[in-house]
Amino acid sequence: MTWLVAGLAAWALGWWINTTLARRPRTRITRTVVPVVFGLTVIVIWECVVRGLAIPSVLLPAPTMIAVRFIHATAILWEDFVQTAIKGALSGYVMGCGAAVLVAIAVDRSPFLQRGLLPVGNFVAALPIVGIAPILVMWFGFDWQSKAAVVVVMVFFPMLVNTVQGLQETDAMQRDLMRTYAAGYWQALFKLRLPAAMPFIFNGLKIATTLALIGAIVAEFFGSPIRGMGFRISTSVGQLATDLVWAEIVVAALAGSGFYGAVALIERAVTFWHPSQRGRG
Amino acid sequence: MRSVFPVLTVVVVIFIAWYAGAIALNARWADDKAERAGVELSLTELVADTWSQDKPKLPAPHQVAAEIWKTTGAMVAKGRGFSKRSLFYHSWVTFSSTTLGFLMGTVLGVGLAVGIVYNRTMDMSVMPWVIASQTIPIIAIAPMIIVVLNAVGISGLLPKAMISMYLSFFPVVVGMVKGLRSPQVMQLDQMRTWNASPSQTFWKLRLPASMPYLFTSLKIAMAASLVGAIIGELPTGAVAGLGARLLTGSYYGQTIQIWSALVMAATLAAVLVGLIGLVQRITLKRMGMAQ
Amino acid sequence: MTGDTVISAKDLSLTFQTNDGPVHALKDVSLDVVKGDFVSFIGPSGCGKTTFLRCMADLEHPTGGTITVNGVSAEEARRARAYGYVFQAAGLYPWRTIGGNIRLPLEIMGSGKADQDARVKRVLELVDLAGFENKFPWQLSGGMQQRASIARALAFDADILLMDEPFGALDEIVRDHLNEQLLQLWDRTGKTICFVTHSIPEAVYLSTRIVVMSPRPGRITDVIDSPLPRERPLNIRETPEFLEVAHRVREGLRAGHGE
Known part of the structure; x- marks a missing residue:
């Protein structure tokens, strides 16, 4: 009972702090503090509710329990992280995105291919591509290569569609200007069209970060060596070691947001001129 | 409407690549099988085999289509359109x-x-x-x-x-x-x-x-x-x-x-x-x- | 000055806090607008003419001084729907027909269906758009869209019309035409109009009074009572009287800029 009351108090306190902060003018500090307070409040309430209602840890472990498990299992978690996030997701991400950009540039030169590939690409991007995971696991074996292959296929189409769209971003006036300079195709591509396409390319890259991790984890559900985040999650669920599952989810969350954050940082450095990035400094 | 022809071309190319891929991926199994049986496969026999295996690495489109028909239309025709195999x-x-x-x-x-x-x-x-x-x-x-x-x-x-x-x-x-x-x-x-x-x-x-x-x-x-x-x-x-x-x-x-x-x-x-x-x-x- | 004062500003000031320090958009502005007047506000950008208009509409909150509209505060006047406001762009809703757009304020103010129909019909005739009721905005030219937005401001029959560079985005020929129509409309309805512009001929052609403003801090440098008659054909712009007023406005603008 005391725990529940404490949870309620935490909720009231968090809400009060945030409404007070939200009323003040938006600065860098309030923009960071408010979501952090919100997150902490949720965690405290979670802890209090789990303890107050005596929820069995198999169903939902308390945050403190997950933290303890996280610290004790760092060796396993790191091994899984390397297997899934670095070997599977990152290598597939680099190959898939790189291939998509190259194909997009090739497609861009041919209006025929553009008209033919874009609708197909858009269609494929809407399909549940994770479904090919079992096939690719059969083709490339249980180790990280098959995971990377799933990631390549998953990130390819969103990336392709975004890049092609970005390459069409320049307006007629800018292209005419390039023509008055008698700029060649490659000059125009590197000086005008690729820079102009950057916001779109980065949009694709950001979408692809999440897809890459999803692909790598799901592919492990269809077979993997005895390490990897997806493998650990599915086996630990079976063993009812829910705290380890949650620790693994924390790793996935850290990996996902770190990955995304890194791409977003690079984006800010590269496309500082774009209206969506301006005035944030 | 302008893009119908290009899209069709791309789709046709995908199907050709699919069939070609089926030959490439399934050829080894076909060769192995032929070797064990002690026969030499001609090219057409090889192609025919790669497109009709039971558990191919990559099934050909018509095999997939046949399977889909078997588990949908054919079952409906038999009045079992909603059985657990459908x-x-x-x-x-x-x-x-x-x-x-x-x-x-x-x-x-x-x-x-x-x-x-x-x-x-x-x-x-x-x-x-x-x-x-x-x-x-x-x-x-x-x-x-x-x-x-x-x-x-x-x-x-x-x-x-x-x-x-x-x-x-x-x-x-x-x-x-x-x-x-x-x-x-x-x-x-x-x-x-x-x-x-x-x-x-x-x-x-x-x-x-x-x-x-x-x-x-x-x-x-x-x-x-x-x-x-x-x-x-x-x-x-x-x-x-x-x-x-x-x-x-x-x-x-x-x-x-x-x-x-x-x-x-x-x-x-x-x-x-x-x-x-x-x-x-x-x-x-x-x-x-x-x- | 004769007649009733409709809008009265006294020592009005408005300061924005920005990252580069405070900006005095308005400083000690005092002005009385009389019923039936056509007042133009002219000045270079940053002189606070739009800010002044927005203060009248209770869209900005002055940091000093007082402003009354129809004898009450700007906020009460807004709540009483005392004025119609026309923005720089037509801002019509693309998902509503012209008639639907004009009906919008009437729906918000809760008038009955029959009343709405009658008013829409009347104001469409007033701005010469009869027969376009069921067209969508994007099927109309820019000038027609702006006329529709004026009709929308007229629909609920407020006595005051506040217009913020309503023809600024239109070309010269369309603008001349709309100016002429606006004068006729003003003559027929007897409304009080406050009109922000950066065009000298437009200000002189339309107004009974011209308020010249200057920037940093935004203030009034001259108020000119126009000697031109109420009846104004387009070619009045070539008469000596017109040119003289225009000259005085230009001088006022230059003086405000020189400091």
Whole structure:
């Protein structure tokens, strides 16, 4: 009972702090503090509710329990992280995105291919591509290569569609200007069209970060060596070691947001001129 | 119409590549088999064999088509269109959790978006987490949601739909926040000069202005929801649904079954997204926003 | 000055806090607008003419001084729907027909269906758009859209019309035409109009009084009572009287800029 009351108090306190902060003018500090307070409040309430209602840890472990498990299992978690996030997701991400950009540039030169590939690409991007995971696991074996292959296929189409769209971003006036300079195709591509396409390319890259991790984890559900985040999650669920599952989810969350954050940082450095990035400094 | 020919060309090229890939990937098995039987395969025999194996590495399109027909049309003809071996049955299972999850995700997403647009505290506290939640590979939670909900006695449709909901609410929130904020400052000032109430501003200006954004995000949400439903079917012990077909197919090396389930899932995605596109066209046309 | 004062500003000031320090958009502005007047506000950008208009409409909150509209505060006047406001862009809703757009403020103010129909019909005739009721905005030219937005501001029959560079985005020929129509409309309805512009000929052609403003801080440098008659054909712009007023406005603008 005391725990529940404490949870309620935490909720009231968090809400009060945030409404007070939200009323003040938006600065860098309030923009960071408010979501952090919100997150902490949720965690405290979670802890209090789990303890107050005596929820069995198999169903939902308390945050403190997950933290303890996280610290004790760092060796396993790191091994899984390397297997899934670095070997599977990152290598597939680099190959898939790189291939998509190259194909997009090739497609861009041919209006025929553009008209033919874009609708197909858009269609494929809407399909549940994770479904090919079992096939690719059969083709490339249980180790990280098959995971990377799933990631390549998953990130390819969103990336392709975004890049092609970005390459069409320049307006007629800018292209005419390039023509008055008698700029060649490659000059125009590197000086005008690729820079102009950057916001779109980065949009694709950001979408692809999440897809890459999803692909790598799901592919492990269809077979993997005895390490990897997806493998650990599915086996630990079976063993009812829910705290380890949650620790693994924390790793996935850290990996996902770190990955995304890194791409977003690079984006800010590269496309500082774009209206969506301006005035944030 | 201009793009019909290019699209057809691309599709034809894909099919040619598919058949060629089937030859390349399945040739070794065919050769091995021939060697064991002690016969020499001619090129045509080899090609014919690669296109008709039982458990090929890559089944040829016509094999997949035949399997799909066997598990859909042929079963309907026999009056067993809804038996557990029918793909219609499995598609239906996946479809129902997809749409339920999609509906829940849409309601949640629109609700959150309204809260974020109208409440500063919510905007500043929740919005960063909504975005952060998507950088997390949610799928990691899927098996656990299923198992945990099973343990508290909730099973069947709802756990899968929850995963779909989680995947589909995000595009709706982001799209709707953008849409509800799409009216220009001038139009909001205009409302103020008429002394319009907040609810009038919402119903007459913000909501209609957000419609194009809503439909775009609904399409993404539907696709995401289907992915969620399929993944949600993986850890249930592979009983029913297209995801379960994928999993049993991969256990027993039934590649043709995997591919037919995949094609079915693709068709389902296309139909559902296409349906939203249709509703979008009709609605926007009625509103006079389609030009 | 004769007649009733409709809008009265006294020592009005408005300071925005920005990252580069405070900006004095308005400083000690005092002005009385009389019923039936056509007042133009002219000045270079940043002189606070739009800010002044927005203060009248209770869209900005002055940091000093007082402003009354129809004898009450700007906020009360807004709540009483005392004025119609026309923005720089037409801002019509693309999902509503022209008639639907004009009906919008009437729906918000809760008038009955029959009343709405009658008013829509009347104001559409007033701005010469009869027969376009069921067209969508994007099917109309820019000038027609702006006329529709004026009709929308007229629909609920407020006595005051506040116009913020309503023809600024239109070309010269369309603008001349709309100016002429606006004068006729003003003559027929007897409304009080406050009109922000950056065009000298437009200000002189339309107004009974011209308020010249200058920037940093935004203030009034000259108020000119126009000697031109109420009846004004377009070619009045070539008469010596017109040119003389225009000259005085130009001088006022230059003086404000010189400091």
